[in-house]
Amino acid sequence: MPIRVGLACVAAYLVAAVLAAAVGGRRVAPVLIYGAMTAVSAVGLGSALFALVTGDLKTQLALPLGLPLSGGSVRIDALSAFFLLVVNLGGVAASVYGLGYGRHERSPLRVLPYIPAYLAGMNLVLMADDAFTFLVAWEFMSLASWALVLADHRREENARAAYIYIVMASAGTLCLLLTFGLLAGPDGGYAFAAMRETVEPPLIAGLVFLLALAGAGSKAGLAPLHIWLPLAHPAAPSHVSALMSGVMTKVAIYGFIRIVFDLVNAPASWMSLIVVALGGITAVLGVLYALLQQDIKRLLAYSTVENVGIVFVGLGLALAFRAHDMSVPAALALTAALLHVLNHSFFKSLLFFGAGAVVHASGERDMERLGGLIHRMPHTAVVFLIGCAAISALPPLNGFVSEWMTFQAILVGPQLPHWGLKLIVPAVGALLALATAFAAACFVKLFGMIFLGRARTPAARTAHDADGFSLAAMYGLAALCFLSGIVPGILIDVLAPVAQTLVGARVPEQSGVAWLSVVPIAASRSSYNGLVIFSFLICSGVLTAMVIHRYATRATRRSAFWDCGYPDPSLATQYSGSSFVMPIRRVFGTALFDIRETVDMPPPGARRPARFSLKIFDPAWRFAYGPATRAVWTIAGKLNRLQFLTIRRYLTLVFAALIVLLIVVAAWR
């Protein structure tokens, strides 16, 4: 049943896309399209939830389209049902948000048709049961999101972001194409069922793993393939940014899980080693980048890179445990990763929505030009604060639960027999702890710069709160962040069939545990109770407030700002974001990012202001992409001469190629 509903949803999205292209210019179009999208994604969400809870799964359906021999087919199993849940939840939230936010769109025809198409692509990727359908849907998703990145095409940086994105997306799809080619083998078994049954030799399995890691990892934002992500995600309209960061990276993670956990039959220790190490590096690099950003949306995009790193650490641990037949820890690591996928989609969508509201209200994306918005946008400030606390992994919110579970899995790591993993897993644990602390600093900075202090520009001073629909979407997500932090046991139980199918075990059932506690391994080892922490926070907070109000004064006093002893009343002299992160930047960033700080002091007596400038170099650009780009240009320049050969030389080339091939054939035997 869910599979038919899912297909109907895809069809409905496509109809909505066509409809949007037809009526996009009208005034009613945003309401119509976003309303339709809300309904469709709600249906999709319901059917995914139904499939996951009731276990009405494993239904396969042949498509009338597809490759001649294998045909196309779709299927929903526990894994795809879970990811369908993530996608359609993001779809509902973005559509509701779009009902308000989308009305301000200046050129709706550039946005409206592509969002339903984009959701259709993502839904179909998750349901695909053969390589052909998967790749077509994957590419459809990439192209639709590319069009959305180009929505505001007049800004030069957006055009560049879209260019880099399309190059990286094509390269990623090429990797996946090769992956499936290798998996299908010489017989061309492109159906996933056929791939599951063949056992690949270790060399092929290794190649498949590396290609899948590159293909899906580049889409997810795994370092060093993340470079397109912080450019492309902020370029799109904010609700699309939320979809790209909160949902599309998850579809990429789904692709990785599907190939590496499901289709490849021989997990090896070295694979998990790579995934765990890359995940740890990605998490720290991503959050360090995020700390250095001034652009709100770019900061959020870099933070996505960090969270993808955390998810990959969980996945790598699951691979490692599975390779050594420790299925219960494997289930724990996988469940932690999947839970983080869900949680990240909640709070990252929420934060992007908040950022969109701020950007719309003030016209500024640079947080150094905002400030004091808590007075102008109180509702947005509250939900944004919840999002910031959740992503900083503060209990009792949801970010804490999944990261805590990842750490529980890491703590089992030393029991692994493989010496490399034994060494690297604790190291990655330390990296992850570092990343979590940085994330907290990063979001303190984000929230403080935007909402606290005084408005730094007139634009920030005249900002207004978001409209009802946008606020409804944000409050809904904030409530989800809260709920999933208080009762994570339900979610862990819902994820049990996923872990059961992929690693052959499950985390102990949580629904019987008293007082909504979470006990991932054994009660004697560790447990977490969000409700207790929440009640403690409430009680202590209320108590403190009461004590203060009882024994101190009740009156609200207003006085002049303390100006740090400087007589300059300019608002720009407030504490700035870059000064906030200066210590971390100097300690961790100088060597890593080759940061150059220069202070241009005017000579004594001159009246011009001193200038402070900061240059940050991305090591990925410098050491990976720069040389690669130069090599491509050099080779292209050399090959360009092939365009201007004489006819005889062309014939000679053909002839020489033929002879070489014949010689190869002769020598082969």
Next chain:
Amino acid sequence: MTSLQFDIAHLLAGGMLVLSLLLLYQDRILATLNVFALQAIVLSLAVAWQAYVQGAMHLMVTAVIALVVKGFVIPGALNRIVYRLGIHREIEQVIGAGPTMLTGLGLIALSILLVMPVKVGVTALAREDLAFALAVILLGLLMMITRRNAVTQIVGFMSLENGLILAATGAKGMPLVVEISVAFSILIAFSVFGIFVFRIRERFDTVDLGALDRFRRERSTLQ
């Protein structure tokens, strides 16, 4: 199959190969055309012999087509073209005869090396035929790239095609329709070539393909 039948087939295919080598170093245009006509006649004999040996009378049709079209019509037409273009006294060769012949010998060795080890499901006759045919094809290609004149390039192409027909008839059970369609496509290719040669001539006052390259280089530097 008696050894006499085998020897005669061998002789005819070998004759084609010798004529291919002859084509390769022949630098006078009219002589080239005559050698080509001779090769086509030997081809038709080889095909007819195959028809007799295999008892496949439809191959006779192929033999007749080869004899009439490639032995007389095409060489005659090329002759006329050459006279009308006034290039019947021209001598042309890009690479010297020595290196070309050495390369040709190398190609023959390569094709023998390639085909001879094939033993499964092939008769010795078909195998040797195939080796000869492959050698003729490679020599035709070699001729195409060592010539500058459009007409001799056409001859190279046609001799390559002779090799194809030899290979096709050596294999038992090739349907007639395939051979006839190949013959027609050759005719069409020939007429297209003829038209192009005259067009080139009209435009550049020569059939030396170097002129085309010079023209292209001017275009590319303009861009």
